[in-house]
Amino acid sequence: MRAMTREARAERTANLLIARLEALARTASQLPHADAERLVELATVATMRAVALDLLHAERARAIWADAAERHPALPTVTLDLTARLAA
Numbered sequence: 001m002r003a004m005t006r007e008a009r010a011e012r013t014a015n016l017l018i019a020r021l022e023a024l025a026r027t028a029s030q031l032p033h034a035d036a037e038r039l040v041e042l043a044t045v046a047t048m049r050a051v052a053l054d055l056l057h058a059e060r061a062r063a064i065w066a067d068a069a070e071r072h073p074a075l076p077t078v079t080l081d082l083t084a085r086l087a088a
Contacts, residue, residue, distance in 0.1 A: 006054075013055045017047060017064050025072035033076075040076045051082045058082040 004012075020043055028036040047065070050056040061082060069075060 010056055010060070013050050014060050014064060017043070017050070017056065017061070018068075020046075021064065021068040021072075021075075025068065025075055028072075028075060037076045040078055044078045044080060047080060048082060 024036075024039050024043060028039070031039070047056070047061050051058050051061050062080060065078065065080060069077065
C-alpha cells in the first residue's frame with residue numbers, strides 16, 4: 001500500500017468537504033431551517049478540525065465555503081474561525 005503525501009491528504013479532505021457541502025445544499029431546502037442550520041454547523045466544526053489537524057489548508061477551506069455560498073445562496077451563512085489549533 002502506497003503512503004499518502006500531505007498534499008494528497010489535503011486534496012482528499014477538500015474533496016470530501018466539497019461533496020458534503022454539495023449534498024447538504026441539495027437537501028437543505030427539504031429540511032426544516034433548524035435542521036439545515038445544524039448540519040451546516042456540523043460541517044463547520046468538521047472543517048475547523050480538519051484545518052487544526054493540518055488535513056486541510058485554511059485558505060482552501062475558506063475558498064470551498066465561499067464557493068458553496070456563492071453556488072447555493074440558500075445555505076445558512078457561516079463564520080469560520082480557522083485560527084485554533086487542537087491541544088496536544
